[in-house]
């Protein structure tokens with residue numbers, strides 16, 4: 001797109017959309033696109049548009065992080081861990097509800113996202129391997145995916 005311009009279109013439900021990415025507009029709506037120039041738009045409206053673009057960007061980034069985290073979990077962890085929530089008490093490798101489990105409460109480890117990251121990076125107990133090659137970014141993505149499970153009561 002040309003600097004200072006963005007696209008405006010209205011979907012079937014009547015919702016008005018703004019984007020600066022032409023390719024993100026569904027094909028069926030491309031015929032009705034209006035190109036809007038920044039100068040022609042009031043400042044207040046521009047703030048709304050900027051906020052919408054920003055929200056969309058952060059939602060997309062969050063989705064990507066969670067799906068990368070899920071991929072990493074399936075590649076590296078599902079050999080030994082499950083997130084099904086079954087056999088919670090019998091299984092040392094059950095991660096569901098971990099942040100609230102008695103096991104963790106009684107341990108000397110602080111129960112926090114950071115301590116879980118440390119266990120993953122450095123290994124834990126006798127049989128939990130370490131993953132020293134995982135970067136902070138990868139650990140954070142893994143946590144984006146895992147946290148809702150770890151917090152389940």
Ligand code: HEC
Nearest residue numbers: 076077079080092093116119120124125126127128129131
């Ligand atoms: C080879 C099997 C194996 C793999 C692969 C593995 N773990 Fe573990 N993990 C274990 C075992 C066994 C324990 C329990 C260790 C203990 O309590 O002594 C454990 C413990 C943990 C704990 C601490 C909670 C607890 O129950 O003690 C976390 C968190 C954890 N693993 C996360 C992960 C993540 C995330 C991955 C993938 C990056 C992973 N593990 C890969 C076997 C594994």
